[in-house]
Amino acid sequence: xxxxxxxxxxxxxxxxxxxxxxxxxxVLEATNGEEAVAMYREQNPAVVLMDITMPEMDGxxxxxxxxxxxxxxRVIMVSALGQQAMIVSAIQxxxxxxxxxxxxVDRVLGAINKWAQ
Amino acid sequence: xxxxxxxxxxxxxxxxxxxxxGLALKQFSGxxxxxxxxxxxxxLWSTMSERLKKSITSPLYAVHLRAVGLFHAxxxxxxxxxNSQRLxxxxxxxxxxxxxxxxxxxxxxEVGNVVGTAFLNxxxxxxxxxWEPTTPRVMLTSAESLTQxxxxxxxxxxxxxxxxxxxxxxxxxxxxxxxxxG
Numbered sequence: 635x636x637x638x639x640x641x642x643x644x645x646x647x648x649x650x651x652x653x654x655x656x657x658x659x660x661v662l663e664a665t666n667g668e669e670a671v672a673m674y675r676e677q678n679p680a681v682v683l684m685d686i687t688m689p690e691m692d693g694x695x696x697x698x699x700x701x702x703x704x705x706x707x708r709v710i711m712v713s714a715l716g717q718q719a720m721i722v723s724a725i726q727x728x729x730x731x732x733x734x735x736x737x738x739v740d741r742v743l744g745a746i747n748k749w750a751q
Numbered sequence: 752x753x754x755x756x757x758x759x760x761x762x763x764x765x766x767x768x769x770x771x772x773g774l775a776l777k778q779f780s781g782x783x784x785x786x787x788x789x790x791x792x793x794x795l796w797s798t799m800s801e802r803l804k805k806s807i808t809s810p811l812y813a814v815h816l817r818a819v820g821l822f823h824a825x826x827x828x829x830x831x832x833x834n835s836q837r838l839x840x841x842x843x844x845x846x847x848x849x850x851x852x853x854x855x856x857x858x859x860x861e862v863g864n865v866v867g868t869a870f871l872n873x874x875x876x877x878x879x880x881x882w883e884p885t886t887p888r889v890m891l892t893s894a895e896s897l898t899q900x901x902x903x904x905x906x907x908x909x910x911x912x913x914x915x916x917x918x919x920x921x922x923x924x925x926x927x928x929x930x931x932x933g
Contacts, residue, residue: 718881
């Protein structure tokens with residue numbers, strides 16, 4: 635399955651890539667919200683793992699753009715502690731689920747498997 | 752809340768927070784991680800800066816983030832360059848070179864994020880209120896220049912922390928500087 639990771643932190647992208655590739659997924663990477671929106675339109679991934687705080691365009695705005703163009707998009711927000719208000723905004727924008735950093739591996743894979751079906 | 756009260760709360764949170772940080776790093780990295788403290792004291796920044804200058808003569812990496820909530824504080828995680836190199840190498844599963852590249856800096860920032868968040872989670876449980884950490888920023892600096900940024904008379908909480916990961920033991924100083932204005 636094709637998964638898009640949108641996160642400005644290089645280490646987080648590397649860690650998620652390793653985890654997802656080990657689980658048999660194909661991974662795409664975006665380093666900000668703008669890239670994520672463009673890549674979603676080009677590649678149509680099955681699931682997007684979207685960080686909230688990113689430069690250029692934040693994850694909530696990117697989620698809004700993606701879900702406006704594809705209401706069936708499956709976007710899972712990756713949030714830090716204290717971003718509850720942002721999670722609510724993201725869900726209103728169309729996000730399907732969220733995981734909180736530092737995340738547990740099983741929680742991330744569980745959310746992907748749930749929404750990929 | 753006054754600065755000395757904030758420091759007292761932080762001091763009490765230190766053991767459970769570092770336990771949580773170790774657990775979170777273990778879950779996150781899949782490695783055998785443990786974080787413990789050997790000493791927690793409230794000291795003047797002038798004392799802290801003297802210690803830093805004596806103990807870290809090489810460049811150091813400082814991860815900075817702010818805690819914003821019922822009370823505010825700056826959090827600094829200070830590693831010698833050699834300790835940063837060992838910790839990042841363990842996280843990446845391969846030897847890394849100094850100075851750390853973008854990936855290494857990002858890994859160190861994530862450690863700062865995990866440790867800071869662990870403290871804030873303890874506070875959230877204690878006070879039933881939400882704290883928000885700012886995005887961690889990693890600085891390659893020297894003890895000399897780091898110590899010049901803070902007034903010598905400021906009271907800070909100094910935690911000597913030990914990160915144990917696989918076969919590595921990496922020491923770090925965690926410094927908490929309460930701020931009344933955020």
